[in-house]
Amino acid sequence: MRIAITKNTLRVPPTYFAVDHAMRLAQEFDFRIFTMxxxxxxxxxxxxxxDAVPLRGLSFRAREYLIPAFQSVMTRRIRQYRxxxxxxxxxxxxxPAVGAAVRDRIPMITTLHGADVFAASRNGGGALGWWNRRNCARAGATSARILAVSEYLAGEAVRGGFPAxxxxxxxxxxxxxxxxxASEPGSDSKPVIVFVGAVAEHKGIDHLVQASTELGRTREHRLIVVGDGPMRPGLQATSAPHIEFLGPRDRSEIRDLLRGASALALPTRRMPGWREAAGLVLLEAQACGTPVVAYRNGGTPEMxxxxxxxxxxxxxxxxxxGDALRSLIDLxxxxxxxxxEAARAFVVxxxxxxxxxxxxxxxxHDVGA
Structure with missing residues (x-):
């Protein structure tokens, strides 16, 4: 069975979710990934x-401006794959995916990840907002099956117009x-708290820095921040010495940090028109046997x-x-x-x-049949 995985843009790292399942199932299905x-x-x-956009010598950002002109190219290449x-x-x-599905009557599955559901429910936004809503409506109408990455997101999708x-x-x-x-206990003399994600307001990094600063008055520890974003320069310049900003790191480095941590913190905040749909880094940490602390909103409690x-x-x-982090440090x-052990067992x-x-x-198999 031939499966066309389609996505607008694809960067690996960090977007492993778009390829991991296909790599795991490669012996059972013939996969090809189509992207702009x-x-x-x-x-x-x-x-x-x-990928449909030519001029590979240009930067990724420069090629993004060419996406609207080459969507029909992606549709054509999906159809040629049959x-x-x-x-x-x-x-x-x-x-592009909807175009190929409609023209050749190919059954389509759409996975919703969060930003798309919130875009479908949001009014305004000018031409881009209209375009996003139009795409969501067409994907919802065309797809034989719609897969949401959490119970929370499934409910939001239905409320936003996707067919229940x-x-x-x-x-x-x-x-x-x-x-x-880790195969051996970590060697760090101080408890380590790790954050992995966008260094931005919606990820709650400012809350975590504030909580860690207060916690540092009574519990010696290190807070390691992995990732980049608009809040990084300001926070890095003003944070206490025990807080380290490493910037982006590859998958193996993140795994090593998670293995050696006392806790992973992901205090993603509820923002207008946005919630955390899932939070895969919570699962990655627990698979490493590291307990997690998170804000209760969106799909996070399901993780x-x-x-x-x-x-x-x-x-x-x-x-x-801060109290939750303290309790994990003091275990x-x-x-x-x-x-x-419970964290690892839950994920597995x-x-x-x-x-x-x-x-x-x-x-x-069900949809393809």
Missing amino acids: IAEIVDETVDLPVV PNVIHQHFATWST ARTEVHYQGIDSDYFTP LVDGTTGLLVDDGDIRGL EPVARRRMS GSRSLAVSANELAAHY
Whole structure:
């Protein structure tokens, strides 16, 4: 069975979710990835990728301006592949996939990741807002099946106009064979808290820095911030010495940091027109045996077992965030081992790539039939 994976742009890293499932299922299906622009740096990704925008000598950003002119090229290349199923990631910018599906009557699956659902529900936004809503509407009307990455997002999708009868939940699994606990205890003399994500307001990094600064008065620790974003220069210039901003890091470096951490913190905030749909880094940390702390909103509560594999804090409760981090730092060895084992078991049992890929294969067979 031939599966066309379609997405507007693709950069690996960090967008592993678009390729991991296909790589896991490559012995069962013939995959080809179609995108407007691709930038695959990780050499372990060996799937065939076809990008429609030419002039590969230009920067990724420069090629993005050419996307509107080459969407018909992507449609044509999808059709030439003659797939049995088209699997579109994000309902926004789905025009090339929808065009191929409609013209050749190819069954289509669309995975909703969050930004697309919120775009479909948002009014205004000028020409881009209209374009996003139009793409979402067409993807919803065309898709034989719509997969949301959390129960929360499925509910938001239906409220935003996606058809309830064809919308299901499909958790994006993470590779628990790659993200594993450390073989030996870490050597860091101080407890380490790790943050991985955009250094931006919606990720709550300013709340985490404030909580860590206050916590540092009574508990010696390090806060390591991985990622980049608009808030990084200001926070880096004013933060306490125990807070380190590393910038972007590759997958193996992130894994090493997670393995050695006392906790991962992801205090994603509720913002107008936006929520965290899932939060895969929470699963990556737990697969490494590292408990997590997160704000309770969006699909985040579905990514951990509160009190067993990590702790949920009310959105915006900075003091509660610090208290949760303190409680994880202060865990006795037996309690820490118990939470670590529970975190790993939760991911392997219900949020792993193996589980998610098997579910996706069933969708392919069902829709393709």
